[in-house]
Amino acid sequence: MPVELHRDWIPVALSADLPAATVVPAHTPSGILALWRSESGKLTALADRCPHRGMRLSYGFVRGEALSCIYHGWSYGRTGQCQRIPAHPDLTPPAAIKAASYATEERNGVIWIAQNEPQEPPPTLDGFKPLRSMPLAVDADRLSPTGEVRTEFAGIDMLLLIVATGNGEAVAHIMIAASASKDDCVAASRAAEGWRRDCERLALEDRAS
Ligand code: FES
Known part of the structure; x- marks a missing residue:
């Protein structure tokens, strides 16, 4: 099926360019997202703006199953929820501290992101x-x-x-x-x-x- 019929999904990277425990800027027509793969291999796409002071999360680093901001080290899980604030290690971060997250799919070596509710999976690009x-x-x-x-x-x-x-x-x-x-x-x-x-x-x- 032609790619143009899958406008819900945007191809943003090739799987080989995103090894485990790395983050990259994913370019989309509406801007950059922080695309990262956890140490166990799970994919996540988050808004590329830290909820603390707006640093790009794509400049951050992956530790385990979380993405940490390069500026003050706040870390975010796969839902975008802040999990840890290093300056306040005993604090449970409020639920409101959350980066927007987007659906991701990986098919046939291509990573896709959906910015809306997708009606069907991305194309497999058979052949x-x-x-x-x-x-x-x-x-x-x-x-x-x-x-x-x-x-x-x-x-x-x-x-x-x-x-x-x-x-x-x-x-x-x-x-x-x-x-x-x-x-x-x-x-x-x-x-x-x-x-x-x-x-x-x-x-x-x-x-x-
Ligand atoms: S701007 Fe990201 S932790 Fe401060």
Whole structure:
């Protein structure tokens, strides 16, 4: 089923780029979320703003099953609820201290986030496997109004999941045919860089004309 029919879900990262006990900024059309994986491997997406003084939670660090803010160390669980305030170790943090959390799903090596109530799971993208994610200085609509590009790189079938990230920029999460060999992946990855250069050059020329 085409990706554009799954607008409830936004592809934000490839699983391989988020090992256990790490946090990354997840780019979505409406801003950045803090996407983290606990030490036991569970995924969580939280608003990228600490409820204490607004530091980006994506700058924080993961310890065990919690994400800690880099500024004063307040830590948050998978629901976004504050679990611990280091300056007041005996205090149970009030329920109101909570970061907004979002549904996440991981399918076929792609991590998806839902910012509303999803009606169905994200697509499985059968026949493809993840290759790499690539930022581009190109407006997402220019690349694909549907959020999906089917093409060939180095003669290999590719599926590009395009996400707008604001300011005329985008991220492409690149999937390659599941049958691709290691050498195919290297060739397709190089071809993808050439595709990015071409897209960015054309966008620049259009802006200048
Ligand atoms: S701003 Fe995050 S703990 Fe203070």
